Amino acid sequence: MTASVEILVDALPHALYVPLEAVTMGVASILEAREVVLIATGEHKAEVIRRAVEGPVHADVAATFLQEHPRATVYLDSAASAALTRLATPWLIGDPRWTPRMEVEAVAWLSQKVGKSMLRLSTADYRDHHLSGLLNRYGSADPINGEVFNRLIAKIRGKSKLPRGRRVLVFSPHPDDDVISMGGTLRKLTENGNHITVAYQTSGNIAVFDHEVLRYLDFMERAAAGAIPVAPMDPADLQGIRDSMASRTSGEVDSVEVQELKRVIRETEAVSALESVGLTPENARFLNLPFYQTGKVRKDPISAEDVAIIADLLDEVRPEIVFAAGDLSDPHGTHRMCLEAVYQALDRFGGPAPEVWLYRGAWQEWSLSEASILVPMSAAELRKKILAIFKHQSQKDVAPFPGPDPREFWQRVEDRNRGTAELLERLGLPAYFALEAFVVERKGERIETPPVPTSSLAARAGDGP
DSSP states (O other): OOOEEEEESOOOSSSSOOOOSSSOHHHHHHSSSSSEEEEOOOOOGGHHHHHHHHHHHBBTTGGGGGGGOTEEEEETTTTOOOSSSSHHHHSSOOOOOOOOHHHHHHHHHHHHTTTTTTOOHHHHHHTTTHHHHHHHHHHSSHHHHHHHHHHHHBOOOGGSSSSSSSSEEHHHTTTTTTHHHHHHHHHHHTTTTTTEEEEESOOGGGSSSHHHHHHHHHHHHHHTTOOOOOOOOHHHHHHHHHHHHHHHTTTTTOOOOHHHHHHHHHHHHHHHHHHHOOOOOGGGGOOOGGTTSSSSOOOOOOOOHHHHHHHHHHHHHHEEEEEEEOTOOOTTTTTHHHHHHHHHHHHHHOOOOOOOEOOOOOOOOOOOTTTTTEEEEEEEHHHHHHHHHHHHHGGGSSSOOTTOOOOOOHHHHHHHHHHHHHHHHHHTOOOSEEEEEEEETTTEEEEEEEEESEEEEEEEEHHOO
């Protein structure tokens, strides 16, 4: 039998799943295996994977020693492999097959490499940095610079360039992904008079700490003691819930009553956040998809019942635009499964195919070359978005599933949204305070830059938040 060693570098998402005992192996023992498999997923692994695969062999990154193994194989998803030279900067190792997206990536990379805005890049800059192949396609630097500059400008959509009076259906995997990922755009769409439905695909109840439930139980008990009829629950029932929580062992699934209370907590937070962006409770739909209802981190596969629930909502709303989470690096895979369910439901949708706007936010962000649309926000608008995120109090301060990034969700969002705007400014484009990014698809085909109702690039550039 062929011996093999698997190195799983994707961290388990919950402390309950960390084994109490384990057998560790040193690098020398691993290298004695006949075959070694290294698996990595997620953008947070991209830099260490680049060092492991392309960097010098060094003890600081133990995986670099696999370069010396005769039968070592590395399996990566697109996020974990993103920093590898062959994907991030393929022009450094040869003349690639140039696409519009790669041209944007190359010019943005060159602009940052030499410290110049895009429109000031020279022919010598391209030649000196392995971009002669791109230069040959255009003849000189000026046509390249202008083409990429115009492509990026065309992606910027202030409020006046966003849809008006359309039927919009926003899918949110958890009850906070909508405001985390597109809170600024959601407010603008509301102000533009669109008919908006926000569908929360799962309850998100496993991401509620027990102390949040105890706080609400304490509130109900104190209110009842003060003769305020806040709930019809008998004090004995409340105590029973407390007892079940106290007796639950590590890793044991919550009782049905506790799961329901945690679901209600997430729903009330979601409604409060919607109200802060100008919507009402009537705009919310809580789908509570069955695949999520295991009470555990591990979920069931997407089923026909999950797809049918989403398909029924599509038939009811008849959306012209669908927003969904393309943020696939969440540590427990719920976003990926929710997107799968949306796509399956869209495949069977009988009406005109809606545009699909994919958002990201908490776990990763679309790059400038990937994004189809960039929606600017002012400082005040970003602040309002953050305040909407704050409405999700059960996820505040310390989230139960933070993933590899220890920052709070609002901190990640602020850094990502402002970072996108700052990069755009460094490239020589209009200076905005923050930006939300979207990839737009129609019938499963990505639209690089959808048409806008103007032909003036100057007007687009001058469009405010």
